[in-house]
Amino acid sequence: MDRLAIDGGKPVRENKIYYGKQWIDEDDVAAVAAVLRSDYVTCGPKVDELEKALCEYTGAKYAVALNSGTSALHCAILAAGIGPGDEVITTPITFAASANCALYCGARPVFADIDKDTYNIDPESIRAHITERTKAVVAVDYTGQAVKIDEIRQICDEHGLVFIEDAAHSFATQYKGKKVGSLADMTCFSFHPVKTITAGEGGAVLTNDEELYKKLVLFHTHGITHDEKLMEDAPHEGPWYYEQIELGYNYRITDIQAGLLLSQLAKIDKFASRRKEIVRRYNEAFADVPEIIVQKEIPESDSCRHLYVIRLDLDKLSCSRRQFFDALNAENIVCQIHYVPAYWFPYYRHLGYEKGLCPVAEEVYAGIMSIPLYPKMTDDDVEDVIRAVKKVTDNYRKG
Numbered sequence: 089m090d091r092l093a094i095d096g097g098k099p100v101r102e103n104k105i106y107y108g109k110q111w112i113d114e115d116d117v118a119a120v121a122a123v124l125r126s127d128y129v130t131c132g133p134k135v136d137e138l139e140k141a142l143c144e145y146t147g148a149k150y151a152v153a154l155n156s157g158t159s160a161l162h163c164a165i166l167a168a169g170i171g172p173g174d175e176v177i178t179t180p181i182t183f184a185a186s187a188n189c190a191l192y193c194g195a196r197p198v199f200a201d202i203d204k205d206t207y208n209i210d211p212e213s214i215r216a217h218i219t220e221r222t223k224a225v226v227a228v229d230y231t232g233q234a235v236k237i238d239e240i241r242q243i244c245d246e247h248g249l250v251f252i253e254d255a256a257h258s259f260a261t262q263y264k265g266k267k268v269g270s271l272a273d274m275t276c277f278s279f280h281p282v283k284t285i286t287a288g289e290g291g292a293v294l295t296n297d298e299e300l301y302k303k304l305v306l307f308h309t310h311g312i313t314h315d316e317k318l319m320e321d322a323p324h325e326g327p328w329y330y331e332q333i334e335l336g337y338n339y340r341i342t343d344i345q346a347g348l349l350l351s352q353l354a355k356i357d358k359f360a361s362r363r364k365e366i367v368r369r370y371n372e373a374f375a376d377v378p379e380i381i382v383q384k385e386i387p388e389s390d391s392c393r394h395l396y397v398i399r400l401d402l403d404k405l406s407c408s409r410r411q412f413f414d415a416l417n418a419e420n421i422v423c424q425i426h427y428v429p430a431y432w433f434p435y436y437r438h439l440g441y442e443k444g445l446c447p448v449a450e451e452v453y454a455g456i457m458s459i460p461l462y463p464k465m466t467d468d469d470v471e472d473v474i475r476a477v478k479k480v481t482d483n484y485r486k487g
C-alpha cells in the first residue's frame with residue numbers, strides 16, 4: 089500500500105507519473121502495421137530507409153541501425169579495433185553498457201571523473217587517465233547535454249584515440265549548431281522507449297568515416313559479407329555464396345522496429361521542443377529553491393534532454409536522498425536515480441575496482457534524482473511535479 093503524502097493528507101496527484109515514457113500515436117501503430125503487411129519484416133527496405141533518414145537528420149555520412157544502444161557500443165568498440173590489453177576511458181555516471189562495451193572486447197574500462205556542475209565527463213580527468221594502453225574515449229552525453237566535444241576531440245587527436253560519443257540520451261541535441269551524430273568518430277544512439285524517439289528496442293552507430301562504416305556493417309551481421317571485393321576466395325561458385333571474414337553478431341534491427349522509428353523520427357521536432365519547454369519550466373521553478381541544485385549547461389550544447397536530474401543539497405535538508413525519493417513517491421511522483429557509479433557494482437568490484445575512484449561522481453551521485461520528463465506530459469503534470477518537489481523540500485527544509 090502507498091504511504092500517505094508527506095503532510096499526512098492527499099498526494100498532489102491521484103495517479104502515478106513516471107520519470108519517462110514513450111509517446112506512441114495511431115500513425116506509429118499504422119506504420120508498424122504497414123510493415124507487418126509488407127513482404128519484409130526484417131532485412132528489408134525499411135532499415136535502409138531508416139539509415140538514410142538518420143544520416144539526413146544528423147548530417148552524418150553513414151549510419152548502421154542496430155537492435156539496441158548496447159550493440160551499437162559493442163560494434164563501435166569492435167570497429168575501433170579494441171581488444172585485450174587496451175584501455176577505454178569513460179564516465180562512471182552512466183548506464184552499465186557504456187563501460188561494459190570495453191569488457192565485451194577484453195579491454196579495461198577506465199573511469200574518469202565528472203564535472204561537478206554539468207555531470208559530464210571532465211576532459212582534464214580524461215587527460216589524467218591516459219596511458220600507453222588507452223585506445224578510445226566513450227564520452228556520454230549525460231541526460232542529453234553534449235559533452236565538451238572540442239576538448240575531447242583535441243585530446244583524442246593528440247593521443248591517437250578513437251572518440252566514441254555515447255549519445256543514448258542526446259538524440260536531437262546540437263553542439264555549436266551541429267546535430268549530435270556527426271561530431272565524434274562514431275556516435276551511438278539508443279531507441280529504448282524512455283529515449284527521445286523509440287523503436288521499442290533499437291540503436292544506431294553514425295560515422296563520417298567509410299572504413300569504420302564498413303567494419304560496423306560487418307560486425308553487426310555475423311562478420312559476413314556479400315561484397316566480392318572483400319572476399320578472400322573470390323571468384324566464387326555462384327550467387328548464393330557469401331563469406332564470413334570477421335567474428336560478428338546478429339545485432340540487426342527488424343523492419344518492424346525501423347518502421348516505428350521512422351514514424352517517430354517524423355515527429356522529432358515536436359518531441360524535442362516539448363522536452364525543452366518542460367526543462368525551461370523546471371529550471372525556472374527550481375531557480376529560487378536553494379535546496380535543489382539544477383544541472384548546469386555549457387553554452388555550446390543546445391540540449392534535447394532525455395532526463396531532468398535534480399540534485400539535493402543534503403546539507404540544507406533534514407532528510408536523506410532516500411527519504412526525499414520516498415516522499416515524492418508518496419505524492420505519486422515516481423523518480424529514478426541515474427546512475428549508481430558503474431564501478432560500484434559487484435561485477436566491477438570483483439574485477440578489482442574500488443569505491444573512491446571518482447570522488448566528484450560519487451558526491452554528485454549521493455544527491456541526484458531524475459524527476460518525470462517526457463513530451464506527452466501535460467502542463468498540469470509538470471506543475472504537479474513542481475508542487476510535489478517544493479512540498480517535500482518545504483517539509484524537510486532545515487531550521
Ligand SMILES: Cc1ncc(COP(=O)(O)O)c(C=O)c1O
Pocket residue numbers: 156157158159182183185186228254256257277278279280289290291
Ligand atoms: C548512456 C547509455 N548508454 C547506453 C545505453 C544502452 O542502450 P540500450 O538500452 O538501447 O541497449 C543506455 C540505455 O539506457 C544508456 O542510457
